[in-house]
Amino acid sequence: MRIGELSARTNTPRRLLRYYEEQRLIVASRSPNGYREYDEPTVDRVLQIRGLLDAGLPTRIIKQILPCLGKPRALYFPDATPEMIATLEHELDRMTTRITCLTHNRDAIAEYLDAVRDGNPPDVLVEAPA
Amino acid sequence: MRIGELSARTNTPRRLLRYYEEQRLIVASRSPNGYREYDEPTVDRVLQIRGLLDAGLPTRIIKQILPCLGKPRALYFPDATPEMIATLEHELDRMTTRITCLTHNRDAIAEYLDAVRDGNPPDVLVEAPA
DNA sequence: TCGAACCATCACATGGATGTGAAGGTCAAT
DNA sequence: ATTGACCTTCACATCCATGTGATGGTTCGA
Numbered sequence: 001m002r003i004g005e006l007s008a009r010t011n012t013p014r015r016l017l018r019y020y021e022e023q024r025l026i027v028a029s030r031s032p033n034g035y036r037e038y039d040e041p042t043v044d045r046v047l048q049i050r051g052l053l054d055a056g057l058p059t060r061i062i063k064q065i066l067p068c069l070g071k072p073r074a075l076y077f078p079d080a081t082p083e084m085i086a087t088l089e090h091e092l093d094r095m096t097t098r099i100t101c102l103t104h105n106r107d108a109i110a111e112y113l114d115a116v117r118d119g120n121p122p123d124v125l126v127e128a129p130a
Numbered sequence: 131m132r133i134g135e136l137s138a139r140t141n142t143p144r145r146l147l148r149y150y151e152e153q154r155l156i157v158a159s160r161s162p163n164g165y166r167e168y169d170e171p172t173v174d175r176v177l178q179i180r181g182l183l184d185a186g187l188p189t190r191i192i193k194q195i196l197p198c199l200g201k202p203r204a205l206y207f208p209d210a211t212p213e214m215i216a217t218l219e220h221e222l223d224r225m226t227t228r229i230t231c232l233t234h235n236r237d238a239i240a241e242y243l244d245a246v247r248d249g250n251p252p253d254v255l256v257e258a259p260a
Numbered sequence: 261t262c263g264a265a266c267c268a269t270c271a272c273a274t275g276g277a278t279g280t281g282a283a284g285g286t287c288a289a290t
Numbered sequence: 291a292t293t294g295a296c297c298t299t300c301a302c303a304t305c306c307a308t309g310t311g312a313t314g315g316t317t318c319g320a
Contacts, residue, residue, distance in 0.1 A: 004296065014297090015278070033286055035297055051231035054224075056186035058276070065239060085246065088239055094184075095236040099229055101181040106225040109195060109218055116215065134266065144267090145308070163316060165267055188306070 002031075006038045010046040017046065023059040025049050025066065056098060061091055132161075136168045140176040147176065153189045155179050155196065186228065191221055 007014045020026050021036075026045055028036035045066070052062045064087060137144045150156050151166075156175055158166035175196070182192045194217060 002297075013278080015280085018299095019277075031297095033297080035286085048235075051227075052235060053277080054186065055228045055232045055235075056184065060276095065235065085243065088243055092236060092239050092243065095232050095239070097181075098185045099232050099236065102185045102225050102229050102232070105178075105182060105185075105195065106222060106229065109222050109225070113215065113218055113222065132267075143308080145310085148269095149307075161267095163267080165316085183307080190306095 001038050001040075003028075003036050003038070006042060006046065009043050010050065012046055012050060020046070020049060020059070023063065025059060025063055055095075057091070057095075061087075064088065065091065131168050131170075133158075133166050133168070136172060136176065139173050140180065142176055142180060150176070150179060150189070153193065155189060155193055185225075187221075187225075191217075194218065195221065 001009075003014050003017055006012075006017060010017075017026070017036075021028055026038075026042055026049070028038050028042075031037050048066070049062060052065070053059070057065070064084060131139075133144050133147055136142075136147060140147075147156070147166075151158055156168075156172055156179070158168050158172075161167050178196070179192060182195070183189070187195070194214060
């Protein structure tokens, strides 16, 4: 498919698809006329990239992580240098921390919203900032 | 305490503490000489801010979320306008999505690392990109 | 009284993910 | 043959969280 369709199906601006390619997160072949041509799996890949990006990972890291993910696990299997392993381990920790933090705060917000929704707003209303 | 101590205790550059104040995420009183003066709870607050920031929330959102969090729940209780509730609900969804995505990918990475560590690297090594 | 270690404000720089638009090629339908 | 909807590259702009440094005030101990 061409960039327009990929853009539509992933809900991602064309600009960004080109950017991801520039960052070597995705690849595209070219039609004789120079148009980018994407294959089907790219759709999922872009979705995953967006997810990770939105989750706060920079493209630099995503680039390292992606190859270790998809179904056909070993499809692209870069030499797992110790240095890269270390990066992954580090990022693993960061992700766990993030998850904890996010979960924590999400639960707090949920609880808060529940309280408000039940017409059961917090007991005291001490101060309302300007 | 003054900014130096807060910076040390939260492991946060002074520059950022001033920035958070500018974004109205924290407040500081001033000593007669103009120095910022922080109270104890600010330490936790900064930590929480950093966590949320690292989790990918922008200060704009954090500002809205923070008041709904801390222990003395109703301490700052802005009028919960329907519009703000909507924002919170929306952000709640986003956080959940994020958590799912992060968890998903983290598990995949963990699994991958386990495999590599066990001297049990993926079966096939198809292609190593330049 | 001098220097070191704080603090202040201001302002400009950077990096990463994006937005936006110009200038132009391709192609299908009219 | 022209129009309109695609596509290309290039380049500059924006937002946000940060870095960095200039310039100067305050406080304290040697």
